[in-house]
Amino acid sequence: MIEKERLLDWYNEEMMIFQTEMDNKDYSKFTIDNYVRDIFFFLEYITRKKQEKVELSEVKKITLTLFMNELKTKRGNSAASRNRRLTAIRSFYKCLVDYELVSNNPASEYESAKEQKGKLPSYLEKEELRDFFAMVEKVSQKQHIKRNKVILGLMAFAGLRVTEIHTLNISSIHSLKKGILVTGKGNKSRYIPLPAKLYEEMMEYIKEERIFPMKGYEDAVFISRRGKRISRRRIQEITEKICETVEEAFPDYNWKSKGISSHKLRHTFATHLVRDGRDIRTVQELLGHSNLNTTQKYTHVSDAQKEKAMDMEVSDYFRNNDNNIM
Missing domain, CATH: 1.10.150.130 (Tyrosine recombinase, N-terminal domain)
Structure with a gap:
């Protein structure tokens, strides 16, 4: 290479x-x-x-x-x-x-690949999510356990993208409201109130366990062992390592075929919000989607929900009645 x-x-x-x-x-x-x-x-x-x-x-x-x-x-x-x-x-x-550096664009008429439409987003059920977080301590170095839990928590319980975690600054934390101001795609900002325990864990990490940053990285929330802002790739690697460990411990989850990744934690956040009855427009704002149609994909119905809906008593309609005259 x-x-x-x-x-x-x-x-x-x-x-x-x-x-x-x-x-x-x-x-x-x-x-x-x-x-x-x-x-x-x-x-x-x-x-x-x-x-x-x-x-x-x-x-x-x-x-x-x-x-x-x-x-x-x-x-x-x-x-x-x-x-x-x-x-x-x-x-x-x-x-x-x-700028007249070349005369032809070979990609101008090149056809894009056909993307599969209607594919349901992969996500973790709540039991799977508990097992996922239980593995953080097993795969993380002791000094990074709390940092990694907060990083993963911001994806799973606040819907942040990997890049949004990478760029998150201490100056973006609202101590009175107990939330964060996130800069998403297209430099658009959105405010996200955090679950009380997640906010508490984040502040505890910053005050007690955050590595002393190098010059120029003082405002970064998440610091690598080298004292720099943690990279996007490192955030993904943390997730991948935990997924591999869970896959070994719980093969029935079949995470490999589901393609569980950092971004799937964001899918999990959105899916459970919708399932718990949260307003779709609120979910859209929390995720930072400019188009409501993008958020609509999280309204998918699981097999368990279908089974619950079909758990109805119909035996009365199939009972034999000898008095019936044909």
């Missing part, structure tokens, strides 16, 4: 212009970081075979086809993930065409 530093040396001008253009258009930091990461991933692919710089003007549609196929077959990327990477490549090339 070609190192990022070498790729940056080869494509420094193109990447600089692309990032500047996105910044000028007020793209969120989250979007910029994701697009840049996707482009570096693509650049690594096109230079991997020859181990040398490939002119971006020489990239053909067939290259995109092979790249997308690798994402699907070798990386296990879903259709949604592949489409996001394609969007990044399409935007990258559009920028280069606009």
Whole structure:
């Protein structure tokens, strides 16, 4: 694999212009970081075979086809993930065409993968959630147990995204209201009141167990062992390790096939809110969805709910009656 530093040396001008253009258009930091990461991933692919710089003007549609196929077959990327990477490549090339660095955008007419519609979101039942949190102490280092529990709690009981936890600041905590101000997609802010115990655990972690931060990271809520803001990837790794342990201890849960991940804890939060009768508009606000249709997917009905609904007494309607005359 070609190192990022070498790729940056080869494509420094193109990447600089692309990032500047996105910044000028007020793209969120989250979007910029994701697009840049996707482009570096693509650049690594096109230079991997020859181990040398490939002119971006020489990239053909067939290259995109092979790249997308690798994402699907070798990386296990879903259709949604592949489409996001394609969007990044399409935007990258559009920028280069606009600035006359290339003359053609090979991704402009490339068709997106067909995403499965109507697929129900995976989530954890309350019993599974209890077993999940019980495993935190078993897989976490002693000094990180409370930190990890709070991180996972913010996803499972407040619906935060991984990036929102990564960027959460101490200055965003409302001590009087016992809640937090979260910056979500598109730099949109939303206030989230926290469950009392979760807020208590978070403040206890900050006051008693938070690692002393390096200069420049003083406001970050969650600090890594190196004293920096905990990375998005590390948050995902914590979840993955716990899921693996639960899968081994409770194989009947079949979490691997359900694809339980950090984001599925957010699904769990939303699903249980809706099941407990919370207003759908309130759920939308808590999740930070700009479109109510996105929230509607959490109104799905489980098999257990169907069984409960069908637990009715109908024997009177099938009782034999000898007095009936046919």
